[in-house]
Amino acid sequence: MSSIFTRRRFLIGSAASLGAVGLTGCDDISQNQHVQKVLALAERLTMGTQRLIVSPQTLAREYTDADISPNFHPNGSIQPTSAEYVRMVETQFADWRLKIDGMVNRPMEFSLADLKKLPSRTQITRHDCVEGWSAIGKWQGVPLGLILQTAGLKPGARYAVFYCADELEQTLDGSGRYYESIDLIDAFHPQTILAYSLNGKDLEVEHGAPLRLRVERHLGYKHAKYVMRIEIRDRFDDLWGGNGGFWEDRGYEWYAGI
Amino acid sequence: MTSIEQIGTAPPPPPAKIFIRRHSALTRITHWINVLCLTLLLMSGMQIFNADPQLHWGNYGAVEDPSWFEIASNQDGDNTTGIVRIGRLSITTTGILGASTADGEMMPRAFPAWATIPSYQDLAAGRRWHFFFAWLFVINGLVYVAYGLIGGHFRRDLAPTAQDIAPRNIWHEIKDHARLRFPQGEKARRYNALQKLTYLIVIFILLPLMIGSGLTMSPAIDAGYPFLLDIFGGRQTARSIHFITAWSLVAFVVVHIAMVILSGLWNNIRSMVTGRYAIINEETDR
Numbered sequence: 433m434s435s436i437f438t439r440r441r442f443l444i445g446s447a448a449s450l451g452a453v454g455l456t457g458c459d460d461i462s463q464n465q466h467v468q469k470v471l472a473l474a475e476r477l478t479m480g481t482q483r484l485i486v487s488p489q490t491l492a493r494e495y496t497d498a499d500i501s502p503n504f505h506p507n508g509s510i511q512p513t514s515a516e517y518v519r520m521v522e523t524q525f526a527d528w529r530l531k532i533d534g535m536v537n538r539p540m541e542f543s544l545a546d547l548k549k550l551p552s553r554t555q556i557t558r559h560d561c562v563e564g565w566s567a568i569g570k571w572q573g574v575p576l577g578l579i580l581q582t583a584g585l586k587p588g589a590r591y592a593v594f595y596c597a598d599e600l601e602q603t604l605d606g607s608g609r610y611y612e613s614i615d616l617i618d619a620f621h622p623q624t625i626l627a628y629s630l631n632g633k634d635l636e637v638e639h640g641a642p643l644r645l646r647v648e649r650h651l652g653y654k655h656a657k658y659v660m661r662i663e664i665r666d667r668f669d670d671l672w673g674g675n676g677g678f679w680e681d682r683g684y685e686w687y688a689g690i
Numbered sequence: 691m692t693s694i695e696q697i698g699t700a701p702p703p704p705p706a707k708i709f710i711r712r713h714s715a716l717t718r719i720t721h722w723i724n725v726l727c728l729t730l731l732l733m734s735g736m737q738i739f740n741a742d743p744q745l746h747w748g749n750y751g752a753v754e755d756p757s758w759f760e761i762a763s764n765q766d767g768d769n770t771t772g773i774v775r776i777g778r779l780s781i782t783t784t785g786i787l788g789a790s791t792a793d794g795e796m797m798p799r800a801f802p803a804w805a806t807i808p809s810y811q812d813l814a815a816g817r818r819w820h821f822f823f824a825w826l827f828v829i830n831g832l833v834y835v836a837y838g839l840i841g842g843h844f845r846r847d848l849a850p851t852a853q854d855i856a857p858r859n860i861w862h863e864i865k866d867h868a869r870l871r872f873p874q875g876e877k878a879r880r881y882n883a884l885q886k887l888t889y890l891i892v893i894f895i896l897l898p899l900m901i902g903s904g905l906t907m908s909p910a911i912d913a914g915y916p917f918l919l920d921i922f923g924g925r926q927t928a929r930s931i932h933f934i935t936a937w938s939l940v941a942f943v944v945v946h947i948a949m950v951i952l953s954g955l956w957n958n959i960r961s962m963v964t965g966r967y968a969i970i971n972e973e974t975d976r
Contacts, residue, residue, distance in 0.1 A: 458807055458808060458809065459808045459809050459810065462807065462808040462812075462815055462819070463808075468818070470822070471818045471819060471822045472818065473822070474818070474821045474822040474824075474825050475818070475821070477825055478821060478825075482908075482910045482911065482914075485914060486910050486911065486913055486914030486915075487914070490913045490914050491913060492909060492912065492913040493912060493913070493916050493919060495749070499749060499750075501750045501752070501755065502754075502755070503752070503754040503755065505752035505753050505754060558749060558750065558909070558925065560907070560909045560925060561742070561752075562741075562813065562817075563741040563742040563813065564738070564739070564741060564742035564907075564929060565742050565746075565751055565752035565753065565926075566749065566750045566751060566752065566925050566926055567750050567752050568749060568750045648909070648913070649909050649910045649912075649913045650909060650910070651909060679814070682814060683812070683814030683815060683818070684813075684814045684817070685814075685817070685818075689908060689909060689910030689911075690821070690907075690908035690909075690910060690911065
């Protein structure tokens with residue numbers, strides 16, 4: 433009886449100390465490049481599967497006015513500090529221009545007034561943050577697909593890259609600037625809009641004034657705020673960290689559908 | 691006439707222990723892959739939860755919205771205290787939940803560093819571990835379920851008989867379990883009713899709830915399969931259900947391991963590794 437008891441105690445003790453050894457080793461494993469490559473295989477599997485089982489034009493659920501969150505939680509950058517942006521806020525974005533360039537037939541520029549004259553889409557959708565929280569808001573803006581059609585895509589175009597006015601990390605080389613990229617499947621999705629209004633009012637600074645991307649069916653970090661320029665490209669691996677976005681360069685998945 | 695030879699070859703007494711084959715190779719392999727997956731899913735899940743350590747009901751819920759559950763910390767000068775709040779009930783959990791030591795310093799942190807993968811706060815890394823093992827777990831589960839249906843494992847070993855689910859039998863088994871009296875001899879050849887029911891609840895209720903509520907947190911899946919939002923009552927309710935189900939599975943594992951130890955640690959582990967389970971032959975064990 434007592435021998436079994438001590439043997440059991442010994443086993444539980446050794447399991448616990450093995451666990452402790454494992455724990456200190458865990459972070460080394462987590463930071464190992466090869467391990468990361470294996471783990472990253474799941475992202476491709478997730479994206480491939482979701483693209484297979486959710487057809488490209490399927491809409492995200494749209495809600496009613498009654499479902500709108502009383503507070504739309506602002507996150508990430510809420511007050512860009514560059515001199516250029518501060519001046520634009522003071523002049524109410526009078527000389528702000530959205531640039532469309534890269535692999536397009538007609539590079540274009542739009543003032544905020546130009547954008548508001550174009551056909552718009554209004555949608556009440558749920559914003560899902562990668563952290564876990566959600567908020568529902570009513571967005572109004574120009575369908576991105578409409579702008580891309582107007583500019584005309586050159587053969588080989590694959591991605592829309594969004595360059596933003598906010599700098600989340602102060603760096604010398606500009607890699608701390610917010611940027612994001614989506615492929616043309618998402619760019620031409622009917623709910624992908626360049627939004628200038630939230631809940632019936634012009635976008636406030638904390639929500640990305642004057643213009644933010646809404647790319648429903650993706651997590652919040654894809655919805656770039658303070659969009660200044662859209663470049664159409666055939667690749668994004670030559671930009672900064674090479675992963676297609678500010679958060680992607682910091683370890684998040686490029687495909688943000690889950 | 692009795693010869694000396696005949697006396698000499700009298701059959702020896704039967705062995706006290708006989709070995710039966712208890713778990714098929716596939717059950718054993720999928721079981722241990724599950725152990726690995728559930729451990730890593732729980733630890734990386736706590737890492738993900740730490741990014742927003744509160745839970746809501748319905749379609750939306752963020753920092754400013756009322757939450758029904760929260761792991762929080764209070765900073766009062768140099769003093770950091772940890773609190774778990776469920777509805778209006780607050781419990782001080784300093785040292786474990788809400789505030790715990792990392793590198794010798796008390797830090798605000800929902801789940802402690804020793805419980806999360808990775809130990810430092812890194813949502814992106816936690817997600818990568820979580821999704822990798824979620825895929826492995828789902829593929830492993832599909833293999834197990836296909837085998838259980840086609841190979842007859844569910845019908846043969848897990849489907850309760852009418853005798854199993856008779857209230858008298860269940861009450862009898864509950865009393866026996868409470869007294870730590872486990873089936874011996876011939877009765878130990880098969881799962882008892884409590885085991886069958888528990889395993890069925892885990893396989894066909896808790897694990898599908900876990901996967902379904904997890905998928906409901908994906909905005910792309912919600913677009914393709916909006917009925918998930920209706921079944922689970924919104925993304926934030928799904929997140930709450932995911933959390934509750936995870937801890938229900940932890941409760942199952944704690945009881946499961948306790949039962950494994952109390953009803954014969956070596957015998958159970960041997961049968962789950964090699965498939966050989968010893969039962970005491972009642973003919974001689976008097």
